[in-house]
Amino acid sequence: MADSFRKRALGTGVVSRDSSSFHPICGKGARAKLLATLFLTLLGLGGCRTAPRNDAQPDxxxxxxxxxxxxxxxxxxxxxxxxxxxxxxxxxxxxxxxxxxxxxxxxxxxxxxxxxxxxxxxxxxxxxxxxxxxxxxxxxxxxxxxxxxxxxxxxx
Ligand SMILES: [Cu+2]
Structure with missing residues (x-):
C-alpha cells in the first residue's frame, strides 16, 4: 500500500517534472544549438581572418x-x-x-x-x-x- 503510493507519487513526480520542463528544455536546446552554430561560425571567420593570404603549404x-x-x-x-x-x-x-x-x-x-x-x-x-x-x-x-x-x- 505504502509502496504503491510511493510509486504513484514518484510517477506523478516524474510526469509533472517532464511536463513542466518540456518546453524550457526544448527552448534551451534550440538556443544552445543556435549559440553553438554562431560560435562555430565565428571560429570559422576568425580562422579566415588570421589565415595567411596564400593557403598553400609552403615548400x-x-x-x-x-x-x-x-x-x-x-x-x-x-x-x-x-x-x-x-x-x-x-x-x-x-x-x-x-x-x-x-x-x-x-x-x-x-x-x-x-x-x-x-x-x-x-x-x-x-x-x-x-x-x-x-x-x-x-x-x-x-x-x-x-x-x-x-x-x-x-x-x-
Ligand atoms: Cu627601418
Whole structure:
C-alpha cells in the first residue's frame, strides 16, 4: 500500500517534472544549438581572418631577422614556382619588411613573428628594405630576394 503510493507519487513526480520542463528544455536546446552554430561560425571567420593570404603549404620557409641596421640574411634565394613562407622577426625595435616587386609590405614588431607567404612566380631579383623609419641606419637595411629560374625538365 505504502509502496504503491510511493510509486504513484514518484510517477506523478516524474510526469509533472517532464511536463513542466518540456518546453524550457526544448527552448534551451534550440538556443544552445543556435549559440553553438554562431560560435562555430565565428571560429570559422576568425580562422579566415588570421589565415595567411596564400593557403598553400609552403615548400620553402625562410627566416629573416631585422635589427639596427641590417636584414639577415640580406640575400635569400628561392626557386621559381615555389610556395615561400617568410618568417620575419626583429631583435630590437619595430621595423618593416618591404619587397615592392612581390607586393609585400608588413610591419615587424618586437616579440612577434610576421609570417608572409607568396608564390615565386617570376624569376628575378627583388629588392627588400626596411619600411619603417628606425633610426640613422634605416637606409642601410636592404637586401634581395632572388627567385631563381626553374630548370627546364630534361627531355626524354
Ligand atoms: Cu627601418
Amino acid at each position: 620553402i620557409i625562410k627566416r629573416i631577422v631585422m635589427k639596427k641596421w641590417t636584414i639577415e640574411p640580406n640575400r635569400i634565394e628561392v626557386p621559381q614556382g615555389g610556395e615561400v613562407e617568410l618568417v620575419v622577426t626583429t631583435t630590437d625595435v619595430e621595423h618593416g619588411i618591404a619587397i615592392p616587386g612581390l607586393d609585400i609590405r608588413e610591419p615587424v614588431q618586437p616579440g612577434k613573428e610576421t609570417v608572409i607567404r607568396f608564390k615565386a612566380n617570376t624569376a628575378g631579383t627583388y629588392p627588400m628594405s626596411c619600411s619603417i623609419l628606425c633610426g640613422t641606419g634605416h637606409k642601410q637595411m636592404t637586401g634581395v630576394i632572388v627567385v631563381t629560374a626553374a630548370v627546364p625538365a630534361a627531355s626524354h
